[in-house]
């Protein structure tokens with residue numbers, strides 16, 4: 001009898017272990033810290049080409065274009081920061097990096113989230129970290145140019161900012177994925193594209209890759225793969241059509257606020273280095289070409305995504 005009881009005890013422990021493992025692997029909220037140098041991309045249907053007209057109206061497709069950064073935080077009043085979606089916490093303005101698990105509007109405030117943060121960072125993203133010289137203008141020029149070409153193709157475009165005299169929080173920018181910025185509804189945008197330029201001793205164009213699992217309850221299946229594919233397609237077009245050198249994807253920043261809080265496919269471009277003299281010259285002279293390349297990359301992605 002005693003032997004059987006011990007045997008049964010081990011069987012129960014084994015079953016419990018299997019149950020816990022299954023529970024963990026099925027959780028969307030589990031954050032994984034893999035260090036794969038090759039970002040996951042989702043293979044698109046290769047038998048479809050742009051010549052096969054997809055069965056959709058481009059005007060039904062909403063694309064959010066996010067011109068990165070904006071007005072310097074030192075130039076913004078407290079009222080302006082508040083109305084731009086920034087949060088005042090512990091004596092400073094900023095943005096929370098995540099929503100709480102399972103929520104799409106409740107900021108994590110440091111608890112109840114994946115805890116995915118930049119190395120040595122926290123859930124808190126101070127507004128001052130978004131301050132940039134020169135980059136806001138470059139990003140806006142590229143974004144406005146991309147908007148023109150995407151609208152020419154027939155798409156419906158939303159901008160997160162329209163001037164260099166504003167700097168919405170990332171959380172506020174992401175609300176443009178929803179009808180009338182109403183986050184209580186379902187997102188109606190198909191893709192969200194962050195348009196940035198890089199800095200810090202380098203040159204060339206790249207995109208930032210996502211990795212692992214993300215918290216947002218509304219992200220589509222294959223969120224990581226589709227987002228990386230979108231970034232790759234757009235970056236390829238920019239490199240093919242401008243003198244900017246094509247760089248491999250940036251794989252060390254998968255914890256960006258935009259990735260953590262975005263509810264739809266999210267591409268993130270780092271177009272040229274604005275602090276590199278030669279790239280800066282290109283950025284100032286090729287915004288029309290860059291915008292056209294962005295439009296072509298986005299169109300290719302959407303056509304392949306929706307082609308039947």
Ligand SMILES: [Zn+2]
Nearest residue numbers: 098108113123
């Ligand atoms: Zn958090």
